[in-house]
Amino acid sequence: MLISMSNMTSESEDVITSGDCVTSPSVDEVSTERNMVGNDTLKKGPWTSAEDAVLVDYVNRHGEGNWNAVQKHSGLSRCGKSCRLRWANHLRPDLRKGAFTPEEERRIIELHAKMGNKWARMAVELPGRTDNEIKNFWNTRTKRRQRAGLPIYPHDICFQTNDNAQTQNMVAFDTSHVEILPDNTFQIPAVEFKNLELNQEFYVPNILDLPGGSLFDLPGGSLIPDGLGSTSCNDSFHFPVPKRVRRSDSYPVFDGDPNEYFPTVDQSFEISSSYDQNINGGDIASSSSCLFSGSHAFFNGNTSSSEPISWPQKMELPSLQFSTQMGSCNAAPSSPLPSLESVDTLIQQSMLIGQTKSDRDRGLLDAVLLQPQNLRTPKSNNNSEASVVPRDIPTDSSSQPDDWEAYGGDPMSPLGNSAASVLSEYTPHLSGSPLDEHQSIEAISVKHEAEEFGTKQSDREDEKSNHINCSRPDYLLDSPSWFGSSSNTAAYGNKDHCLVSDPIHALGDDDFGSDSDRHISGSPPFEGLHFESTGKWDDISEICRGPGNR
């Protein structure tokens, strides 16, 4: 350290700013030292090997922690945080460099399904890997799959542990209602919240934000049966309690008592993914095969955001992604679901509204989310979206609540509801989220068509089908634009209560070595936002691209 530093100051002076500096320490070491120490500023940018050496030496002597002391004691012109990151991400001896192995990749996917964007926690599960590494991997992977129009989660991730599901303890849920269909399909658990007061409104306040960030991370088991994430981990599906709960993630701390998770509800309700079921109908057994479709219920725009809730408002990506995809699977088992991720991303970002800087993303998400909501949920108790609906976006004015304006600008509007509004597109029949006739009919129609089409495995080569964009909020309503296409029939399953009986296909069976998936015509993110028949989405997209929305 000190040794290194002294050496560093005596060498050449060219300032190296590129990554090459790492490989040519002798050059930039000096520049670093001289330039930074001399003027009392902390150096930024790439680390030099000399700096690394200093840091390593320091840590070896003093151990990790107290990073701010590094600068003082070692003379390193780096802030404590920079030192910490450098150590954690690059210098730690136990780091495992190199590409992720297939096993690791799979694990990451599983973990992400469980945890969402909890990179640090995921890193804990992947010894030798850093959160940043995992994040980059995931983002890259996500982007790649987006382009390819592939679902983010492979079907096996979704269903691999179906078998275990029945044995899962559904904390806070009435496990007796959890049914796993035999045919690799999910039955949305008949979630029964004790004492839930629904008041005609399906209110599952951001349940997905339970610690661990996911609906599917419910203690003792998730709506996604443990299997969702457990291949290698034979993990008993730990309830991932974050070390820290962000303000935006405020939720009752789960200490093992399920009751804390679902406080004060006094009317039990059931969640069904079935399109043709009333949430309160209780015909759970016959409900759809797609858990996630049902899970959308949690995002249903009718969740009562008007009521102060302490549930986390920032929904975890995984749940959402999962839900979205699964929901989408309803429509097209094999269709690539091109922009769901995009939507998810948007949703995720927007979840932060009123909480973080992500306010800037509000417009886009809400625009995306609102339209469908507006179109079919006249009296949404969802108070979050209205304000950001682009004025020029055609909406079903007839369904527009009178107090539309009043809803606007509610900083506390949980965009989770907005997300719900998107997702509710696929889970229209939740109690308290009355669908307008149009939607109901459409949904039913879709269902019937699906039944007709049977379980034909989708033809992945069918480009047209690949372009079916299930993320389109109106893709159901706009069904004529693609339902009529025989090429799309492959997208439909034959389940009675699910547009698609085999979500597996919907999710795609290709994740690892996904390059092979490239044959599927890719859809750039947001491509799906174009309403082919309505054109509405073009407006939205355009608006969203405006200032403040990258």
Place this chain on the structure above:
DNA sequence: AACGCCGACAACCGCCCGCTC
């Protein structure tokens, strides 16, 4: 072969948060 484009990846920064004192 040279050039430009584009995607993948690595690395870093900034913001935010919770904890501790």
Place this chain on the structure above:
DNA sequence: CGAGCGGGCGGTTGTCGGCGT
């Protein structure tokens, strides 16, 4: 209660390699 600190995560930037022209 506030400051300092460590930590998490999103976003950005830079580099590299593949590919097409």
